[in-house]
Amino acid sequence: MKLLARYLLKELIVPLVVWVAFLFLLLFVMQFLRGTEVLLGSAVTLVDIGRLILYLAPHFLVMALPIAFLLAILLGLGRLNEDRELTALQALGVSPTQLLAGPLAIGVFLGGLMLLLSFTGEPWGLTAVRDLVNDVIKKNVAGDVKSGVFYEDLSDLTLYAERVSGRGERWTHVLLHDDREPSSPLLVLAQTGRMSTSGGEEALRLVLRDGEVHRANRSTSDYSLLRFEEGEISVGLGGSMNRKNRFRSPKEEMTPGELLQVAEEAEKSGGDPRPFLMALHSRMGNAVAPLSFALLGTPLALGRRQSGRAWGYLLTLGGYVLFYLLSRAFENLGNQGKLPVLVAGQLANVIFIALGVFAMWRVSRSGTTR
Incomplete structure (x- = not known):
């Protein structure tokens, strides 16, 4: 079983790293294009770009890890399914439930990493990005004012x-x-x-x-x-x-302690503490997402038909979009007080975990391939 576990981890970790790198680069390029007026100014140096990448790394990783993990499951376990390796394992007495152990272990690890990043690295990085971009804006103003030219930026x-x-x-x-x-x-x-x-x-x-x-x-x-x-x-x-500074995200710049403190102050002053509490529970919900993706993605990969790779990727992206939409919808309900903030933060995960358990039950009954 140890040999099987190492083999499955290898099949998952390699595509996970590749997808994380690809999505990280994609997110950075998208953010770079949004801030070209600042980042392509006359005063920007390569050191500034390097610092920007470093500061945004925790934020981008929190965004990229869940979908990269879901894609890695579909690619890694789906490849084993297409090559009939899962059929051979099933003939040796390995059940689909046993194959779930690897994705769950990686999901727990990624969830802990995301929780650490969202509670510490992400607030630090986004605060540093705000200060860096403001400093770059100031330097750009100094560098872009030219003799005899009207400056209207x-x-x-x-x-x-x-x-x-x-x-x-x-x-x-x-x-x-x-x-x-x-x-x-x-x-x-x-x-x-x-x-x-x-x-x-x-x-x-x-x-x-x-x-x-x-x-x-x-x-x-x-x-x-x-x-x-x-x-x-x-x-x-x-x-x-x-x-010009498109990098600001005030609630994301706050640590959990600061969110709780601001929520308490808002409640004492007669304000609404729910948006700050909802931001905290949303981070916790995002940290649980890899676990729910492991429970749902594994049976989808095991039960995928032959030559269905394109369909698998489409299903993966559709599942992530659905998870995002559900999370946002429940977050809005939590902000409005129609759902408790704890429930609103985790309800999307509960739905995906329930779907994953049902899908795993169906795969276990019908076998790894169909």
């Missing part, structure tokens, strides 16, 4: 500098149009200016010297003029520039 702000020196952080003869308040826009003219990035996430500041501010009220004829020696205009990354 800041929402509702237009910046012009007749001359740019240094690394793009010092400007001469500056024009800034601020249309963040449409009813009373600002026109700022200054002899010199620079960009300051100190002070944290909300601290992209434009420091201007020796200039004047023109304010017009579009609803009236009022017009104001103010001269200044030094002034600052703050551009918050959480506001206009956050449209």
Whole structure:
């Protein structure tokens, strides 16, 4: 039995690693394409890309491991079925239930790994990604402002500098149009200016010297003029520039302790703690997903007909989509209070486990192949 267990593990682990690598690369490319305005900026380096991959790795692994595991089961055990090896094992007295031990062991391991990643690595990584992307946005602003060119990538702000020196952080003869308040826009003219990035996430500041501010009220004829020696205009990354930062996921950035703390504070202040509790139980539900996929995927692979590989892959992807839709639907019901958050977080797994037990019972009655 030890030899059989090692053989089955080999048949599962190799395709699992391949599928995880493929899905990881696919997820990164998709995320990269969503953030091209940031990640293809003039200030981005290979070190920044490497740090981004490192920070996003826990998040991508949590997303990729369940479906990669389900595909590995269909590919590994399905190959044994197609080559009639399972028929030979059945003739030697090996039952379909015994073949379930390998996938269940890997499912338990992957579930523990996902629980660890979602509780520790994923919040750390997504928080680091947010800080990294905000820093890159700031550096891109400094690098993309050119002499004699209007810079309009800041929402509702237009910046012009007749001359740019240094690394793009010092400007001469500056024009800034601020249309963040449409009813009373600002026109700022200054002899010199620079960009300051100190002070944290909300601290992209434009420091201007020796200039004047023109304010017009579009609803009236009022017009104001103010001269200044030094002034600052703050551009918050959480506001206009956050449209470029597509990597934020506030609840996913929280650890379990932080989610519980925020839920408790919301309850004390009369708010709704369910969204935070639901986020915690959703992570637990995702960690149980490999176990339910092992119970459902194994009988599907054992009972697959010959030459049904394409159908098997389609069934696998359809099963994962169904699991995702059910999870989201139950999560919404949990957020609305129509289901207890504990039930909402695990109900999709309960359904898949029940289907897996039924499918295994049918395969056990009819044999490994049909």
